[in-house]
Amino acid sequence: MIFSQLKALIAHTILLSFSFCTNAQHTDLLELDGFRKAVNSADYLAKVKIIKIESFQQADGFQRHVFIADIITTYKGLIHKQISYEMFVESGEDVMFNSAPIYLALCKNLSGSYYWPGTGSEFKPTPVIDAWINENRDSLKLARTPAVWCD
Template sequence: MKKIILLFIILMASSSQSLAETKTDLELNGFKSAIKNTQYVAKVKILKVEIFNEDNESDKHVYSAKVLATYKGRELEQVRYEMFVEHGEDAIFNSTPVFIALCVDSDGTYYWPGTGSQFAATPVLKAWLIKNNLNNMDSTESWCN
């Protein structure tokens, strides 16, 4: 019976580690995809959100953020970017720094390209950014077309 319990504990421990590695891999792959497909990547601290009613179906959320580090795109001290959402959708944020991947239109307006463009500033992503120069990466910026 002790052998069965020990085997069960070992099995559970190894599957928990595999799940954690899978989550980390997914997070990093999503981050790499966002970098490849957008024009601007930075670590920011969101300061405020303004909400504008566009029509009965959508609202525009305008985020203002302090730029803590720029990894791709023009160096900025602050960035202001737009996000179009369903009418009445809440603007949820806190003061915890995040990584964002944004597009820039022909007028110079920064905008959120969609889900998968904001990431928690995890140790895995920080370590990857230290090891990689984003200016040397292939970039399609396809989320911005």
């Protein structure tokens, strides 16, 4: 009796492990798909470490946040050591950051300033994204795809 319960418990554990792995792989693929969309839809892509945010209340009820980030690696666009970019959000909307490196896709306006195109343009490094970046590093620098988020 104990042996059959133990076998059932082991089988259940294995099944849960497969289920967890499948869900994790699905999440990784969805995240990679979103990352690739961001890469193809923005003017600039880099791995950055945000070091400062300055916030300003706008007359139109929005808040303007200016992010300053150290560049770890540039993958698409001009190479910088540090970059600043703007984000506009509704007044009272919280904007937080931590100092962990992220992949960041940005747009560039006609005056040459960078801006955050919206949700789906920041990504935490993951093994799947890191591998994709390493495999596509050279083609990203040469990419001249239209930045549809930046129109």
